[in-house]
Amino acid sequence: xxxxxxxxxxxxxxxxxxxxxxxxxxxxxxxxxxxxxxxxxxxxxxxxxxxxxxxxxxxxxxxxxxxxxxxxxxxxxxxxxxxxxxxxxxxxxxxxxxxxxxxxxxxxxxxxxxxxxxxxxxxxxxxxxxxxxxxxxxxxxxxxxxxxxxxxxxxxxxxxxxxxxxxxxxxxxxxxxxxxxxxxxxxxxxxxxxxxxxxxxxxxxxxxxxxxxxxxxxxxxxxxxxxxxxxxxxxxxxxxxxxxxxxxxxxxxxxxxxx
Amino acid sequence: xxxxxxxxxxxxxxxxxxxxxxxxxxxxxxxxxxxxxxxxxxxxxxxxxxxxxxxxxxxxxxxxxxxxxxxxxxxxxxxxxxxxxxxxxxxxxxxxxxxxxxxxxxxxxxxxxxxxxxxxxxxxxxxxxxxxxxxxxxxxxxxxxxxxxxxxxxxxxxxxxxxxxxxxxxxxxxxxxxxxxxxxxxxxxxxxxxxxxxxxxxxxxxxxxxxxxxxxxxxxxxxxx
Numbered sequence: 001x002x003x004x005x006x007x008x009x010x011x012x013x014x015x016x017x018x019x020x021x022x023x024x025x026x027x028x029x030x031x032x033x034x035x036x037x038x039x040x041x042x043x044x045x046x047x048x049x050x051x052x053x054x055x056x057x058x059x060x061x062x063x064x065x066x067x068x069x070x071x072x073x074x075x076x077x078x079x080x081x082x083x084x085x086x087x088x089x090x091x092x093x094x095x096x097x098x099x100x101x102x103x104x105x106x107x108x109x110x111x112x113x114x115x116x117x118x119x120x121x122x123x124x125x126x127x128x129x130x131x132x133x134x135x136x137x138x139x140x141x142x143x144x145x146x147x148x149x150x151x152x153x154x155x156x157x158x159x160x161x162x163x164x165x166x167x168x169x170x171x172x173x174x175x176x177x178x179x180x181x182x183x184x185x186x187x188x189x190x191x192x193x194x195x196x197x198x199x200x201x202x203x204x205x206x207x208x209x210x211x212x213x214x215x216x217x218x219x220x221x222x223x224x225x226x227x228x229x230x231x232x233x234x235x236x237x238x239x240x241x242x243x244x245x246x247x248x249x250x251x252x253x254x255x256x257x258x259x
Numbered sequence: 260x261x262x263x264x265x266x267x268x269x270x271x272x273x274x275x276x277x278x279x280x281x282x283x284x285x286x287x288x289x290x291x292x293x294x295x296x297x298x299x300x301x302x303x304x305x306x307x308x309x310x311x312x313x314x315x316x317x318x319x320x321x322x323x324x325x326x327x328x329x330x331x332x333x334x335x336x337x338x339x340x341x342x343x344x345x346x347x348x349x350x351x352x353x354x355x356x357x358x359x360x361x362x363x364x365x366x367x368x369x370x371x372x373x374x375x376x377x378x379x380x381x382x383x384x385x386x387x388x389x390x391x392x393x394x395x396x397x398x399x400x401x402x403x404x405x406x407x408x409x410x411x412x413x414x415x416x417x418x419x420x421x422x423x424x425x426x427x428x429x430x431x432x433x434x435x436x437x438x439x440x441x442x443x444x445x446x447x448x449x450x451x452x453x454x455x456x457x458x459x460x461x462x463x464x465x466x467x468x469x470x471x472x473x474x475x476x477x478x479x480x481x482x483x484x
Contacts, residue, residue: 001340001362001364001365002339003332014342017339018346021343023347101342101345105338105342108314108315108342109335111308
């Protein structure tokens, strides 16, 4: 059981605790070595009247092969925030796991949760910590979104590989299909979107990204695999059900057929 | 050079135990009661911010009485141990028994090797997926571990509180019954404890991953009527 002297106590930081007990996993890869690993792709998040919508496709690719069809790149970080990740799947999933753990660890140790901005900052330092691996191609670029209970509004952040953190007011997109997905949202965005409109816009953005980007997966009706779409409001994280998504994609498809 | 006086080991241990017991008896008591959905913990605690009961892991809670800074240090160590184990292996591998043993090691070591024993008594409770799996470990200042089945009492005046608890306990209590019993046992026959001075938390079975709930004053008032 880890007990520390006050001067070296890691406080409420779980990553720091891992370093203290020698369990931190080194992000550095040997220079000149570039390895081919599965990559996760397109994720978006946008604000609407009651909060935010987050969405991401399910495909992971390794070169020109599909390595995984049902990856969950959009996950709740805690009850009122979510994180979406594009990039090298292994380090990305590890980062999500560590991030979720850190938020819960902080809450338990301190007896109160981090502020939403504090959470965004925490993720920023994790992305920065991955920079040496990013230089070898293991890039991880997350999105962070949540409902700020102190301010009573949804908020969004985009990141770059160096841990740069950019709060956006309308929408954010990351991954290989982000250009197409982002453009769809940009064109359809209004400040007074309802929940239904916002989900439809997110669904359409992923549809168009999948249509134009081979690394982005579309709705897979054959296997019943649909993108992950979730809303975060004052009531917390709520994932949109597959049946709901299936009917939204179906009406989108019939609209495209009628063009 | 002066030769230190010989003191018999029995005397040293007895003095330390007396010292720890005195420190613990100064504080107010805490009880834990098994009920149909898990474990309810009720403490007499005038502070709204310095907690005696808290969450360690998904199905595990911690409660401490005695010197606040000492049991709080143990609480944080428990959270760290649990989170590290869950990270290294799996969330399913974190259990109360291992934590209780680790706590016992620490408390036992401090009791025998340090100048001053810790003036604390702690409880590690775990709620199982089925009622059979509910566990309560009561750990003393000297590292003694006791496995409690239905009820546990920590802190000063444990004997009379324990008597009242065991008298009122029955299988199949609901949460309100358990909290009422706890408050009644803590207060005794000629005293009532205001809700603002109660700290109540539960570990309850259910579909949620995190089973720990801290009840607000309004919720406690609702359970006591």
